[in-house]
Amino acid sequence: MEISAGGRLEVRVTAADVGKRVSVRRLIQSGVPEEKFTDTVGVLTSWDDGVLLITRKDGESVRIPESALVAGKVVPAAPARRRGPAASYEELAQVSSRAWRPVESERLGEWELRAASGFTRRANSVLPLGDPGLPLDEALTAVRHWYGERGLPAYVQTATGAEGTQELLCAELERRGWVREVSAELWTGALAPVADRAEGAGVELSRTADEAWLTRYQRKGVSEVALKVLGSGPSVWFATVPGDGSPAAIGRCVVDGRWASFAAVEVDPALRRRGLATTVLAALARPALDEGASAAWLQVEQDNTGARVLYAGLGFAAHHAYHHYREPAAPGSGQS
Structure with missing residues (x-):
């Protein structure tokens, strides 16, 4: 928070700062012996009729009456990222x-x-x-x-x-x-550590999504249009771990310059937590490395706790929502 030379908190945010990233402190409880405050960091998206609207990193909007402000300042446009490849x-x-x-x-x-x-x-x-x-x-x-x-x-x-x-x-x-309706996050990470995580033995790689792969894909009744979308991209790879009757696990990777994307990673529910998702990712990472990729990205829903733990363990971190x-x-x- 912004503190003046006299040691007092100050509000140094105005309506002219709409569009900038700000950090504000506001009063959430008054008239009691111990007043309570909360901090909000995000982009100031409007300041109308005495109310600030701040959009946080996750996309949620917070409405704050200006009368509740006790401190505030403009902060750098984006926080320094601690890990992962640099990317805009x-x-x-x-x-x-x-x-x-x-x-x-x-x-x-x-x-x-x-x-x-x-x-x-x-x-x-x-x-x-x-x-x-x-x-x-x-x-x-x-x-x-x-x-x-x-x-x-x-x-x-x-x-x-x-x-x-x-x-x-x-x-x-x-x-x-x-x-x-839907919010998720795009995570990035280095590609080589993913390729090193497992042997990838028994994983079948293909340039097309065959019938076996589609039986494990979560979207049933895939149409011709869907197949075109799944097969789109500069260089597309599909991975399948054979199972009893249907694949134990599948995944998709698209290589595009320095980037490799991972998607459609699905594991038989009866076989989860056995490392199959990591095996699929490692198998897909190897041809991506051969094609010159060095970084990877993937998308994960905010409430998918299992996937978030897996990807964080592989060195991925959220870039944006x-x-x-x-x-x-x-x-x-x-x-x-």
Whole structure:
């Protein structure tokens, strides 16, 4: 917190700091012998009618009456990362988009509209990197029209928690009634240590997702469109650990320059906690190293405790959070 030369806490944040990362302390309990305070760190996304809106790293927005402020200051745009390969949000957003390509896309200024018949939100959402070339309300109207023509709900994929992420856009979407349905995190780590973790014996590698691999994949009834998305990317690998009747474990990796992405790591529920997920990752890491990759990224949901423990043990750490915002329901649609 900002402390003056006289030892007093001071508020050194104003409405002119909207868009900057701030740290504030506010009073949460008054009129009692021991007043209580809490601290909030995030991007100041608005300051209107005496209320601050701060978007935290995880994408949650906190409303703070300015009357409750006791201290505050602008802080560096992003905290220093303690481990993992250096990377900007924009680089990772572009790499992750190339690893999960839609079957149809169109540009709206610098935004990319993506569609794949509804197979995953990633392949059926707007990637808003840069300026759409229109005022925001007009851009969102164009987005809803584009997805409506395809019989799909409109989603916008945003990110928070790193330099260059989209806290301001998140706040604007929420102000317009867009609903945040899904949040997860993108983690990064060095690739070589993953390859060294297990022998990888018995893992079958392929360039295509065969019938055996698809029997273990969590999304059943995979369509032709889904197969195109799964097979998309600069250099795609699929791993299968044979099992009794169906694979014991599977995984997917896309190699793109210095990056390797891991996804669709699935293990037979009856065989979990036996190291099979690590075996799959290690097997996929080896051809990625051979192709020149040195860093890796993956996506994990915030409530997937088991996966988070596994990936942290392999040296991965969170880089930023990402979110999917769904268009508000049309009046009279009956949607909740």
